Amino acid sequence: MKVLIYQTQAAAADCVAGLLADRLAHQPDAVLGLATGGTMESVYDRLITRYNAGEMSMGKAQSFNLDEYVGLKPDHACSYWHYMREKLFNHVDMRPDFAFLPHGDVADATQEADRYEAAIAAAGDIDLQLLGLGANGHIGFNEPTSSLTSHTRIKTLTRSTREANARYFDAFDDVPRLAITMGIGTIMRSDEIVLLAYGEGKAEVAAKMIEGPISAACPASILQMHRKVTVVLDEAAASSLALRAYYEEVHPEVRDAVI
Numbered sequence: 001m002k003v004l005i006y007q008t009q010a011a012a013a014d015c016v017a018g019l020l021a022d023r024l025a026h027q028p029d030a031v032l033g034l035a036t037g038g039t040m041e042s043v044y045d046r047l048i049t050r051y052n053a054g055e056m057s058m059g060k061a062q063s064f065n066l067d068e069y070v071g072l073k074p075d076h077a078c079s080y081w082h083y084m085r086e087k088l089f090n091h092v093d094m095r096p097d098f099a100f101l102p103h104g105d106v107a108d109a110t111q112e113a114d115r116y117e118a119a120i121a122a123a124g125d126i127d128l129q130l131l132g133l134g135a136n137g138h139i140g141f142n143e144p145t146s147s148l149t150s151h152t153r154i155k156t157l158t159r160s161t162r163e164a165n166a167r168y169f170d171a172f173d174d175v176p177r178l179a180i181t182m183g184i185g186t187i188m189r190s191d192e193i194v195l196l197a198y199g200e201g202k203a204e205v206a207a208k209m210i211e212g213p214i215s216a217a218c219p220a221s222i223l224q225m226h227r228k229v230t231v232v233l234d235e236a237a238a239s240s241l242a243l244r245a246y247y248e249e250v251h252p253e254v255r256d257a258v259i
């Protein structure tokens, strides 16, 4: 696991956008695994800037998002379909027929989860997977106690996750109780994983993920078992790490000097 600690959120977001853009430069038809949440907005802003500057194209890529709420139609303002269109897809050259998310508004969500898992496998699995980090250690919507080898399936959201995401809804009771999420096993099949976390609120869980035991109590801790994972943190999210001497600290002046 490579841990990069940046002084600011902006520098951390630049790094993650750069890793994705580099992948596309070397592999234009990469299968991308995309994530939602507040943290990812800063990455998508930067990808749009790079696209507008003619530095990056997503025109040959495919994407699979991690998850979607059960019960929300793609045009629902709080759906992840809507998030992805608003925050990224409408602003870059990603082909709509190459950008996939699970459908949350289906009669049989289990069948939809199986279909989505098969579609990812048929695409040859994910080349580069972006991840955020839930405050309880979830990745995608794989809540604590998720099987560490799970495939795409329905998960019941914890109260704390529903509370954390209630800011996007009119009322707490409107936050769906179920989601379809790529499984931990699905995520772990990715060729490369990049996880981004910001802020003091993620400090304790980031330490558990990086330094704690591998446990379904903190699903993100399974990333310790992946052979190519980069964790990108700002100083605040890195503030509870005990083994600081082992991590790479990337300060803007150093980075600028290297460039």
Ligand SMILES: N[C@@H]1[C@@H](O)[C@H](O)[C@@H](COP(=O)(O)O)O[C@@H]1O
Pocket: 035, 036, 037, 038, 039, 040, 066, 067, 131, 132, 133, 134, 135, 138, 139, 140, 141, 161, 165
């Ligand atoms: N399902 C998503 C996760 O994929 C994401 O990592 C998490 C963190 O979101 P934020 O970046 O807003 O803290 O939010 C949601 O729960």
